[in-house]
Amino acid sequence: MAAEQVQTFSDANFSQQVLQASSPVLVDFWAEWCAPCKRLGPTVDALAAEYQGKVVVGKMNVDENPSTPEKYAIRGIPTLLLFKGGEVVESVVGLQQKDDLKKILDRHV
Amino acid sequence: MSDSRQLVIIGSGPAGLTAALYTARANLNPLLIEGLEAGGQLMLTTLVENFPGFRDGIMGPDLMGEMRAQAERFGAEIRQGDVTAVDLRKEPFRIVMGSEEIRTRTLIIATGASARLIGLPAERALMGHGVSTCATCDGYFFKGQEIAVVGGGDSAMEEATFLTRFASKVHLVHRRGDLRASKIMQERALANDKIVWRLNNVIDEIRDPAQGQVSSILLRNVVDGERTEVPLSGVFVAIGHRPNTSLFTDQLEMDAHGYILTHDGSRTSVPGVFACGDVQDRVYRQAITAAGSGCMAAIDCERYLEALAQGLPEAVPIEN
Structure with missing residues (x-):
């Protein structure tokens, strides 16, 4: 269910859907070969459902979209970046508890 | 909210999942708690070539997926969350997960080790x-x-x-x-x-x-x-690992490096509490030895509960 609220970001749509968005956007950088990313996936799905209408939540596959991770100097995944008005306002690397992520999101909604 | 159990296993690497498999098959209805690093260290590896039974090797995450599915197939209940505190001073033992509390007669510790x-x-x-x-x-x-x-x-x-x-x-x-x-x-x-x-x-x-x-x-x-x-x-x-034992400080005997000390198989210093896998092994630290010691902890736990049911000496509850 929750997965329906999760956007799929790409190098092509990143500028429009993330940088120019009117609400905060949480981007989950992940890859198929990254076990911790898969572990974090359901948490991100749950956040998408809980913050519907307040925060746009989406995932970006780093294999398919190399430019954006490079632009933001991503050196490890999972990495979550929170964008507001086109700028990175929060950056979290590695597996996280849902409650800790909620605290971070709550600072910006 | 309090939940009462016969057996709780903390940790979901090869040791914890093997203990879950064996105790599920022994009808002990184990509850296994898997934390943030679920699946353990093998989740961060690629091809595992030294786990017997896979002549061409198997990817670490796939091996853990198989072990998890096998334990679940026999009825092991797996819950996600981080254990925030334990109290082993009296029975039943208390396991705290945030606002939730679980009481259990026995505990198998398989919390493994994390990168140093x-x-x-x-x-x-x-x-x-x-x-x-x-x-x-x-x-x-x-x-x-x-x-x-x-x-x-x-x-x-x-x-x-x-x-x-x-x-x-x-x-x-x-x-x-x-x-x-x-x-x-x-x-x-x-x-x-x-x-x-x-x-x-x-x-x-x-x-x-x-x-x-x-x-x-x-x-x-x-x-x-x-x-x-x-x-x-x-x-x-990649300079090795340290055991994840901070939850048990001052409650279980450990060596100078923080590894849980076991005796007579997987028994710890507290009757009813067993330890297996890397959390008690600073020598071998292999997937197969972790799985093997998970099996030992399961059998030790099963015998302990049997003795408890029959009122045998091993089952004398700790006085506090």
């Missing part, structure tokens, strides 16, 4: 920004770049070899002149001409936290004291 860090301030500051403990997760971001792997054991050899797929050059930094790694892993790494050997060297400094990225490492040769600065963009730390 060098201990440099810059290491933490740059974690995820060039410093990593997971080659399979982060190697991809270092295509065509120079990186360092720190360590002299099997994991360091495996990571260095794996990382040559991406990196232009891998500096293998080890504080001794000889390697601890197994022969086959050493030979593979030694045959790889992308690996530059920096033996007898330690990292004194990782630069540059102010820039928020790794720009170089400062090496010091422990034999002649010579210092070398190596420009590179990533540092992978």
